[in-house]
Amino acid sequence: MTDKFIDAIKKTGAPICVGLDPKMSFLPECIAGKIFTPKGISTESVAEAFFEYNKAIIDAVKDLVPSVKPQVAMYEELGIPGMLCYQKTVKYAKDAGLIVIGDVKRGDIGSTCASYANAHLGKTELSYGGKSCSEITFATDYATVNPYMGSDGINEFLKAGKENDSGIFVLVKTSNPSGAEFQDLDIGGEKLYERVAEKVDEWGSDSVGSYGYSDVGAVVGATYPEVGRRLRELMPRTLFLVPGYGAQGASGKDLKDYFNKDGLGAVVNSSRGIIAAYKKDGYAEFGDEGFAQAARAATQDMIKDLRENADVYC
Amino acid sequence: MTDKFIDAIKKTGAPICVGLDPKMSFLPECIAGKIFTPKGISTESVAEAFFEYNKAIIDAVKDLVPSVKPQVAMYEELGIPGMLCYQKTVKYAKDAGLIVIGDVKRGDIGSTCASYANAHLGKTELSYGGKSCSEITFATDYATVNPYMGSDGINEFLKAGKENDSGIFVLVKTSNPSGAEFQDLDIGGEKLYERVAEKVDEWGSDSVGSYGYSDVGAVVGATYPEVGRRLRELMPRTLFLVPGYGAQGASGKDLKDYFNKDGLGAVVNSSRGIIAAYKKDGYAEFGDEGFAQAARAATQDMIKDLRENADVYC
Numbered sequence: 001m002t003d004k005f006i007d008a009i010k011k012t013g014a015p016i017c018v019g020l021d022p023k024m025s026f027l028p029e030c031i032a033g034k035i036f037t038p039k040g041i042s043t044e045s046v047a048e049a050f051f052e053y054n055k056a057i058i059d060a061v062k063d064l065v066p067s068v069k070p071q072v073a074m075y076e077e078l079g080i081p082g083m084l085c086y087q088k089t090v091k092y093a094k095d096a097g098l099i100v101i102g103d104v105k106r107g108d109i110g111s112t113c114a115s116y117a118n119a120h121l122g123k124t125e126l127s128y129g130g131k132s133c134s135e136i137t138f139a140t141d142y143a144t145v146n147p148y149m150g151s152d153g154i155n156e157f158l159k160a161g162k163e164n165d166s167g168i169f170v171l172v173k174t175s176n177p178s179g180a181e182f183q184d185l186d187i188g189g190e191k192l193y194e195r196v197a198e199k200v201d202e203w204g205s206d207s208v209g210s211y212g213y214s215d216v217g218a219v220v221g222a223t224y225p226e227v228g229r230r231l232r233e234l235m236p237r238t239l240f241l242v243p244g245y246g247a248q249g250a251s252g253k254d255l256k257d258y259f260n261k262d263g264l265g266a267v268v269n270s271s272r273g274i275i276a277a278y279k280k281d282g283y284a285e286f287g288d289e290g291f292a293q294a295a296r297a298a299t300q301d302m303i304k305d306l307r308e309n310a311d312v313y314c
Numbered sequence: 315m316t317d318k319f320i321d322a323i324k325k326t327g328a329p330i331c332v333g334l335d336p337k338m339s340f341l342p343e344c345i346a347g348k349i350f351t352p353k354g355i356s357t358e359s360v361a362e363a364f365f366e367y368n369k370a371i372i373d374a375v376k377d378l379v380p381s382v383k384p385q386v387a388m389y390e391e392l393g394i395p396g397m398l399c400y401q402k403t404v405k406y407a408k409d410a411g412l413i414v415i416g417d418v419k420r421g422d423i424g425s426t427c428a429s430y431a432n433a434h435l436g437k438t439e440l441s442y443g444g445k446s447c448s449e450i451t452f453a454t455d456y457a458t459v460n461p462y463m464g465s466d467g468i469n470e471f472l473k474a475g476k477e478n479d480s481g482i483f484v485l486v487k488t489s490n491p492s493g494a495e496f497q498d499l500d501i502g503g504e505k506l507y508e509r510v511a512e513k514v515d516e517w518g519s520d521s522v523g524s525y526g527y528s529d530v531g532a533v534v535g536a537t538y539p540e541v542g543r544r545l546r547e548l549m550p551r552t553l554f555l556v557p558g559y560g561a562q563g564a565s566g567k568d569l570k571d572y573f574n575k576d577g578l579g580a581v582v583n584s585s586r587g588i589i590a591a592y593k594k595d596g597y598a599e600f601g602d603e604g605f606a607q608a609a610r611a612a613t614q615d616m617i618k619d620l621r622e623n624a625d626v627y628c
Contacts, residue, residue, distance in 0.1 A: 021426070024440060032442055041445045043438060073422055073429040077438050079451030083397050107460060108387055109490040112335070115387040124357060124391050126338060128346060131355045137393030148462045148485060150492030152325065171462055176423040178464030185509065187499040195499065268436060297453055 001167045003209035008066030019271025022050040026276040027289040046103030047081035063069040067099040100140040107146030113153040116162035167215035175221025175244030197234040227264035229257035240266040247272030252309030317523035326481035335385040336364040336461025340590040351517035375457030376605035381413040414454040421460030427467040434496040481529035489535025489558030511548040536564035543571035554580040560587025566623030
């Protein structure tokens with residue numbers, strides 16, 4: 001899977017993932033008014049609006065970037081209509097040729113984890129009395145995974161990944177301030193996140209592709225550049241998924257050391273900074289109706305920032 | 315919330331939670347044949363069968379135990395029909411007077427985590443142009459939560475819990491062998507799970523009820539009795555949710571130290587051992603049609619085991 005991802009990064013020259021994390025406050029009036037005025041406000045109508053919004057963003061950026069990352073929490077909050085919107089968004093993005101990272105942060109053990117892996121990376125296979133079916137439910141190309149429960153759970157994702165040509169990004173060092181409470185604890189001369197990084201490298205050892213990167217990536221927040229540098233050393237063959245760009249404060253110059261010398265090795269996520277760009281000063285001229293074009297312009301600016309300041313030359 | 319839970323534990327005399335983790339292989343032929351023969355096999359028909367199965371189990375145990383714990387992974391695997399089944403199962407169990415623990419193991423940061431908290435513990439509130447709605451989507455009385463990202467995420471669950479009279483169980487020490495990979499790491503004289511336990515005690519300090527237990531519980535696996543003892547000391551006012559009984563190898567005598575001197579402080583989960591009891595030697599006389607009565611008998615045996623061997627005298 002990761003060879004395919006790197007091909008797409010090279011083709012676009014943009015190691016970027018657009019976060020599809022819709023919120024009520026991001027919706028432009030041209031969508032909100034059209035849907036909520038006749039239909040009122042409900043989880044159904046909001047899910048419908050989110051899908052319209054996502055489609056316009058996907059259409060506006062699909063030739064610029066290799067990937068999108070829907071955050072499932074935003075959809076779960078809308079219940080069943082939200083999960084349908086998530087499913088439709090994943091399909092729409094895949095059909096547009098994008099690689100889809102499901103930001104689901106799942107994690108469990110044994111057969112329970114196998115169920116998550118089937119739901120989010122594989123397919124659901126059911127059989128009874130000689131009849132059987134195989135259905136894709138919420139499957140994306142990659143899923144984010146929480147490591148706290150250890151290898152038992154990770155292995156189920158690896159198995160589903162192998163069978164379905166998909167991969168995972170394991171939470172290693174997250175971008176939020178309190179991530180440090182446990183992740184930064186000293187365990188005999190190294191930090192917990194370093195130990196997790198070593199395991200990520202190990203978990204990926206069986207799936208290193210022709211560019212030298214495995215199907216087991218790592219989530220490494222953009223907000224701690226010195227940590228990014230250290231983790232790059234510990235996980236040379238690991239693709240980093242980097243949250244925290246833009247709205248959370250990091251910019252291209254902070255991300256130089258998240259990339260390897262080959263100019264590859266990281267995919268930087270921006271959500272609000274792109275999908276709600278039309279609300280920001282620099283993109284106000286696009287107006288409400290131009291929200292998708294504002295997203296496109298913000299994506300182009302992000303590509304420029306990464307190329308000029310993070311030494312990305314893929 | 316936890317006062318209400320303890321009232322229910324005292325009333326039933328059973329510190330037990332029945333895990334509603336349906337699988338194809340658990341379904342009795344009396345349900346499978348009735349549904350799959352006419353309808354064939356699909357995520358829809360399996361979700362329908364799971365709901366029939368759950369309802370029968372709930373009806374058979376609802377006067378014996380205070381709580382059930384559906385494992386959302388089993389439902390997510392069935393996609394949208396599965397999530398509908400999860401939602402209906404939660405409602406059916408609540409309507410039966412049971413406390414419902416959503417085993418969702420969610421965890422994220424900031425507004426993303428707030429969305430999870432609204433989905434699984436609270437309600438979804440939406441407004442636009444003077445119109446608004448408030449809907450309950452997947453909300454349970456408790457949700458299991460992953461601590462790896464620290465307080466940022468936990469605080470959103472605590473906020474939703476406070477507003478909606480609900481609580482959480484934070485993963486501290488899980489029952490699986492590889493849980494030790496990170497959870498057992500030495501961090502300057504104590505284990506990582508001990509540090510997490512200290513934070514759990516702190517997170518719960520604002521919600522201690524009249525029995526002396528807070529709304530922030532801990533998941534503590536049954537498979538490591540000496541760890542249970544240590545964690546009981548570190549978290550005297552924390553309700554333990556204890557997986558690993560029965561199928562994973564632990565029995566009543568292993569759980570003595572998971573309880574406080576008041577005979578309270580833990581809720582022991584059993585899933586397969588109860589819901590698929592009719593497939594086990596000791597309950598074979600119930601047969602396929604008696605699967606729910608076998609679950610009832612297995613629950614009664616579990617209560618007896620805990621009372622006699624774990625010194626439970628609630």
